Amino acid sequence: MSNAIVTPGRSAQSPLTPGGEERGGGRQRRPRKPINTQFRTAVSPHQLNTTHGRIIYWIVLVITVVSFTAAFVFPLYWMITGAMKSTEELNAIPPTFLPTHFSLDGYRQAWDLLELGRLLGNTALYAGGAWLLTLAFDVSAAYALSKLRPVLGKVVxxxxxxxxxxxxxxIMLPAYLTVKxxxxxxxxxxxxxxxxxxxAAANGFNVFLLKRFFDSIPRELLEAAEIDxxxxxxxxxxxxxxISRPILGVVSILTVVNVWRDFVWPLLVLPDSDKMxxxxxIASLSSQMPQNVLVASLVIASIPTIVVFFIFQRHIMAGLTAGSLKG
Structure with a gap:
C-alpha cells in the first residue's frame, strides 16, 4: 500500500516544479492576486495621479495655506492700517478694512508724544547688551560642558x-532681591x-541648545587644532x-525678542521714567493717547523685532534641529 498523500486538485504523480508548473503536462498553478497596498494618508498616490484627485489636492492646499497665512498676517495688517485711521473710524461698527483717508499723522504723533526715539534707544541698549553677554557666557558654558568635560559637569x-x-x-522675587x-x-x-x-544671560535653555550643537561637532576636528x-x-x-552660526542665530533671536517684549521684569527693576x-x-502713556496713536506706537515698537527675525530666520530650523542626529 502506498503511503503517498493526495491533496484535492493535485495528483501524487505530478509534483510541482520550482517554476510553478506541474510535471507530466498538468495544469498550471493560478497566479496569486496582487496585494493592495494600504496608504495611511488622506489622499493616496493613485488618486493624485488622476485629474480629479489633483484638483481636490490643490484646492485643499490653497485653502489651508491661505487660511493659516491670513490668521497670522491679519492682526499685523489690522494694526498697520488702524494707525492710518482716525479715532472715530477705528472705533466704527462695522469696521472698515481700508482707511477712508490714508494718513501718517498717527505715526508722527506717536513718535513725538511718546518719545519713541528715547524708548527705542533704551530697549536697543538692553537687548544688545543682553545679546553680547548671552553669547559670551552661554557659549563658553556650553563649550566647557560639551568638549572640556569638567568635574561635576553633568551635575551642573x-x-x-x-x-x-x-x-x-x-523666581521673580528672589531675582529682584538678588539684583537689589x-x-x-x-x-x-x-x-x-x-x-x-x-x-538674560543666565538662561539654561540657551546653554542646552548650544551644548547639543557642540556635541555634534566631530572630536577629530578639535584634536587637529590641538595638534597645531x-x-x-x-x-x-x-x-x-x-561652524556654529545656525545655533548662534537661533540664540540671538530668542535673546533679543525676549528682552524686547518683556514687561514685568523691566517694570520692577527700571522704575526711573528716563530708563524705561x-x-x-507705551503702557504707562496708553491712557493719555488717542487709540490710533497707541496703535501706531505698537507698530513702530514691532519693527525692530521683525527686522531681527528676517535677518536670522534662515538659521531657525537649521539651528533647532542641529545636534539632534549624529553621523
Whole structure:
C-alpha cells in the first residue's frame, strides 16, 4: 500500500516544479492576486495621479495655506492700517478694512508724544547688551560642558535644566532681591542695564541648545587644532564659532525678542521714567493717547523685532534641529 498523500486538485504523480508548473503536462498553478497596498494618508498616490484627485489636492492646499497665512498676517495688517485711521473710524461698527483717508499723522504723533526715539534707544541698549553677554557666557558654558568635560559637569547641566521646570513668577522675587543687593559684592543694580543683562544671560535653555550643537561637532576636528598648538579659547573662537552660526542665530533671536517684549521684569527693576523700555513706556502713556496713536506706537515698537527675525530666520530650523542626529 502506498503511503503517498493526495491533496484535492493535485495528483501524487505530478509534483510541482520550482517554476510553478506541474510535471507530466498538468495544469498550471493560478497566479496569486496582487496585494493592495494600504496608504495611511488622506489622499493616496493613485488618486493624485488622476485629474480629479489633483484638483481636490490643490484646492485643499490653497485653502489651508491661505487660511493659516491670513490668521497670522491679519492682526499685523489690522494694526498697520488702524494707525492710518482716525479715532472715530477705528472705533466704527462695522469696521472698515481700508482707511477712508490714508494718513501718517498717527505715526508722527506717536513718535513725538511718546518719545519713541528715547524708548527705542533704551530697549536697543538692553537687548544688545543682553545679546553680547548671552553669547559670551552661554557659549563658553556650553563649550566647557560639551568638549572640556569638567568635574561635576553633568551635575551642573542637570541643575541648569532643572531651572527650566520652575515658573518665572516663582523666581521673580528672589531675582529682584538678588539684583537689589548682589551677594558678596552688595551692589544695587536697580535702574542700571545690568539688571536686564545678567538675568538674560543666565538662561539654561540657551546653554542646552548650544551644548547639543557642540556635541555634534566631530572630536577629530578639535584634536587637529590641538595638534597645531591651539588653546581651548583659540579653538572656540577659530573653529567652533564659525561652524556654529545656525545655533548662534537661533540664540540671538530668542535673546533679543525676549528682552524686547518683556514687561514685568523691566517694570520692577527700571522704575526711573528716563530708563524705561518701550513696552513699559507705551503702557504707562496708553491712557493719555488717542487709540490710533497707541496703535501706531505698537507698530513702530514691532519693527525692530521683525527686522531681527528676517535677518536670522534662515538659521531657525537649521539651528533647532542641529545636534539632534549624529553621523
Amino acid at each position: 547641566l542637570a541643575l541648569m535644566l532643572a531651572t527650566l521646570m520652575i515658573p518665572p513668577l516663582v 543687593d548682589v551677594p558678596f559684592f552688595h551692589w544695587d543694580l536697580l535702574n542700571t542695564p545690568w539688571a536686564i543683562w545678567l538675568p 598648538g591651539a588653546s581651548p579659547g583659540r579653538i572656540l573662537w577659530s573653529v567652533v564659532m564659525p 523700555s518701550i513696552s513699559i513706556g
